[in-house]
Amino acid sequence: MVESKVTRSTACVFLLASGALLAQHEYTATDIENGGRQYVNNCVYCHGPEGDQIAGISLFRGRFKRVVSDDDIVQVIRNGVPGTGMPAQNMNDANARTIVAYLRSAAAVPASTLTGGNAARGKSLFEGKGACTTCHRVINSGSRTGPDLSDIGMQRRVMELEKSLLDPASGVLPQHRFVQVTPKSGPAITGRLLNQDTFTLQLLDAQERLRTFVIADLREYSVLKNSRMPSYKDKFSRQELADLVSYLASLKGPNKP
Ligand code: HEC
Ligand code: HEC
Known part of the structure; x- marks a missing residue:
């Protein structure tokens, strides 16, 4: 009291x-x-x-x-x-x-409501039912099309992890922006923006290939506002969401136990 x-x-x-x-x-x-x-x-x-x-x-x-x-x-x-x-x-x-x-x-960020999760169960969901590895990589396995989550437990607070799962569109970080480019010759390509300067931009396409474009050769170029990540709000139970958050919070990179 x-x-x-x-x-x-x-x-x-x-x-x-x-x-x-x-x-x-x-x-x-x-x-x-x-x-x-x-x-x-x-x-x-x-x-x-x-x-x-x-x-x-x-x-x-x-x-x-x-x-x-x-x-x-x-x-x-x-x-x-x-x-x-x-x-x-x-x-x-x-x-x-x-x-x-x-x-x-x-201090103003409210505490996460997804408490009581189990990291080991979260790991199984991440690799199994959630199919998170189709977009994300942890240490040495998974896809590079979404951000690498190997040390996401160091980078983000629990509340931020919860938000990423429930409402991904609310906080797409600038470094995670997806862009769509349309070259003057050929169809539009969507990918994760890696680098951009005055003359060129580089992205990682859906096949995880690094592609460089000369901006002057593009017909169109736009930053996509919406998240590429689906919301998991209705795909998992509260307990499963808590398990996933607990697993993500435990990811502290290869050098941290
Ligand atoms: C279709 C691809 C896709 C799938 C499947 C996917 N994600 Fe994502 N995720 C992304 C992308 C892209 C981002 C980058 C930001 C954005 O677009 O919202 C992201 C962002 C995140 C972030 C925030 C990263 C940061 O730096 O803050 C977390 C955490 C996350 N995802 C966890 C998961 C988990 C857990 C699952 C499985 C239940 C999952 N994702 C499934 C594509 C995906
Ligand atoms: C190598 C580890 C380490 C790093 C890096 C570090 N701290 Fe600390 N910090 C400590 C420890 C240990 C204490 C407790 C000191 C003590 O016993 O009074 C502390 C104490 C503090 C205090 C509290 C002083 C008090 O009166 O209680 C503040 C504020 C603080 N750190 C802020 C920061 C900030 C901000 C950063 C990053 C810019 C940072 N620290 C980086 C280890 C670290």
Whole structure:
């Protein structure tokens, strides 16, 4: 009882603090997105995708050992905590602040409702009934037409994994965009966009072939808005969805147990 009360009041203070922070520095959605990327690149290995991997600290819920203000967090990021496992990050003030913006915004993401899943059952669903490997690759097996999910458990929070399954169209990441190109000679080709510069673009087609196009030679070129991934909302039971999420969350890349 007491425990839950404390948590709730912390959450309140926290929302106020985050409001003040956003107003003060006028962070944009892009800042928060950049902060999220930096968090995944620099912090997730130790602090985990939910920010709670180190005992006594919950970065997304504002539970710290000593820092109080946002400026304190920036200072900890840049200087580390001497004598502990928290290393100084080689990062300028502006970048450290985008991480703070991300930590603050992360608190607003509701917890996943798909709890109590079993990762081993999820793996069987992934490879069997779900046929997820027809588009996705995990470590060394599966298709490359969709994103590689080998370390998706490090890259995404549980809630984000849940959303990918239930409502894939809600959050197609820029790096996962599909494009359709129509060369001046020949039919349209759809594939996952890999690279693009002023003159050329590269995509991975449905047969997993890398194809390069000269933009000047295209009749038409468009980014597809809709997700290529079907929603699994009605294809699985809640328990099966929870199992899949649990499996995805367990995927931490080849070098992480
Ligand atoms: C090599 C592992 C490691 C990395 C990488 C790391 N941390 Fe930490 N961090 C720790 C440890 C361990 C502590 C706990 C220090 C202590 O005992 O006070 C900590 C503590 C913290 C604290 C809390 C200080 C407090 O008062 O409780 C913050 C904030 C923090 N880290 C943010 C970050 C951010 C943001 C990043 C990425 C830019 C990051 N850390 C990267 C290991 C790491
Ligand atoms: C027809 C191909 C296809 C199938 C089948 C498919 N996916 Fe996807 N999936 C995609 C594509 C493409 C994306 C990239 C983003 C988008 O288009 O939504 C994606 C995105 C994802 C993401 C988010 C990745 C990220 O970086 O955030 C997860 C998680 C995921 N899929 C899991 C699954 C699981 C689990 C299954 C099986 C139940 C499955 N997918 C079946 C094509 C597919």
